[in-house]
Amino acid sequence: MFTPTPIVNKVTEWVDTEGKVIRPQEDGSKVPGKVPNYELVGTVTNPETGKVTHIFKPTTPDKPSTVWVDVNGKPLKPTAPGKEEAGSVPNYKLVRTVTNPETGDVIHIFTPTPVVNKVTEWVDTEGNVIRPKEEGSKVPGNVPNYELVGTVKDPETGKVTHIFKPATKQIVTVWVDENGKPVRPLAKGDNPAGSVSGYELVKTIKDPETGNVLHVFKPKGSATPGTPGTPGENPGNPGNPGENPGTPGTPEKPMDPNSPAKPEGERSPVDVVKSQFKRLANTGNETTNTAAAGFGALIAGIAVAVRRRQKKDK
Numbered sequence: 641m642f643t644p645t646p647i648v649n650k651v652t653e654w655v656d657t658e659g660k661v662i663r664p665q666e667d668g669s670k671v672p673g674k675v676p677n678y679e680l681v682g683t684v685t686n687p688e689t690g691k692v693t694h695i696f697k698p699t700t701p702d703k704p705s706t707v708w709v710d711v712n713g714k715p716l717k718p719t720a721p722g723k724e725e726a727g728s729v730p731n732y733k734l735v736r737t738v739t740n741p742e743t744g745d746v747i748h749i750f751t752p753t754p755v756v757n758k759v760t761e762w763v764d765t766e767g768n769v770i771r772p773k774e775e776g777s778k779v780p781g782n783v784p785n786y787e788l789v790g791t792v793k794d795p796e797t798g799k800v801t802h803i804f805k806p807a808t809k810q811i812v813t814v815w816v817d818e819n820g821k822p823v824r825p826l827a828k829g830d831n832p833a834g835s836v837s838g839y840e841l842v843k844t845i846k847d848p849e850t851g852n853v854l855h856v857f858k859p860k861g862s863a864t865p866g867t868p869g870t871p872g873e874n875p876g877n878p879g880n881p882g883e884n885p886g887t888p889g890t891p892e893k894p895m896d897p898n899s900p901a902k903p904e905g906e907r908s909p910v911d912v913v914k915s916q917f918k919r920l921a922n923t924g925n926e927t928t929n930t931a932a933a934g935f936g937a938l939i940a941g942i943a944v945a946v947r948r949r950q951k952k953d954k
Contacts, residue, residue: 650690657681657697657707657719672696682738682747686711695747704744711735711751731755754796761801765789770804780804811851823857 652670654663662675669692672680678696685692693713697705706724708717716729723746726734732750739746760778762771764786771783777800780788786804793800813831815824823836830853833841839857846853 650692652692652694653713654694654696655713657695657705657715659713659715662696679743679745680740681705681707681743681745682740684709684711684713684738684747684749697745704740704746706746706748708748708750711749716750756797757794758798759800761799763801763803765803765805811853813853813855815855815857817857817859 650668652666652668653661654665654672654675656662656678662678669685669690672683672694675696677699679699681695681697683692683694688711691712693709695707695709695713697707697719703722706720706722707715708726708729709715710732716732723739723744726737726748728734729750731753733753735749735751737746737748758777759773759775761769761773762780762783764770770786777793777798780791780802783804785807787807789803789805791800791802810828811830813827813829815822815833815836817823817839823839830846830851833844833855836857838860840860842856842858844853844855
């Protein structure tokens with residue numbers, strides 16, 4: 641626990657018994673010296689700041705006087721002739737009494753009495769109030785979302801201060817899909833995965849630092865991308881219609897090497913049909929592939945008819 645550090649103010653003042661300045665203030669600690677038409681009553685030194693106050697009274701043949709001042713030399717009661725007891729001063733307590741051996745003057749020195757403030761406060765580590773204060777000394781109790789750090793009690797005023805800090809986050813469990821979309825409401829604590837309608841568990845992750853648990857799910861029946869044999873996910877598998885365009889059809893029958901060559905630029909019916917067949921076969925759809933198979937048979941028939949006609953011409 642800390643208290644404010646007093647400001648050091650080592651100066652010397654000369655005042656009368658009414659607190660009026662009778663000589664200019666000086667830096668440092670000075671002796672009272674002489675003040676014309678005044679005689680010294682006493683000197684007060686503040687033990688915390690070091691300030692020195694010399695108190696004087698007008699010079700008179702009267703009897704000794706008694707004055708009441710605080711530690712800074714401020715008058716607390718009117719000066720009284722003769723020697724008086726310190727008595728009491730409201731909200732102050734007596735520190736000491738000084739008597740001037742030359743004049744017989746008496747000075748009673750007081751200090752303020754701490755204000756008794758027996759209340760209890762609840763604050764966070766930044767000093768922010770987190771619960772209304774209450775009269776008297778109270779136990780810390782519980783403050784939602786906070787945990788107690790410690791309690792400080794002012795020995796002079798009796799004030800009690802309970803200091804709290806934000807509570808450490810509780811462990812929570814969350815359920816999400818593989819895209820991070822929640823599939824179940826968040827729950828406090830470490831909870832098992834359980835089941836989620838329409839989903840199946842992929843994995844569970846636990847944060848080693850916070851203890852939070854993350855259950856990751858995926859829709860039931862969904863396959864891992866790239867699984868062989870899954871329709872539409874691995875194009876080009878042989879045997880699947882429409883997924884492997886360019887699959888060769890029925891091999892073309894070789895032409896007779898003894899057939900006479902055609903003049904340049906002239907195309908036989910067989911060549912014309914063959915070119916159509918190739919064009920259709922390369923379109924890659926089911927209809928044209930079926931047609932291509934028919935054209936293959938047609939080519940074979942036309943080739944036979946052409947050879948027969950050639951023989952007759954000879």
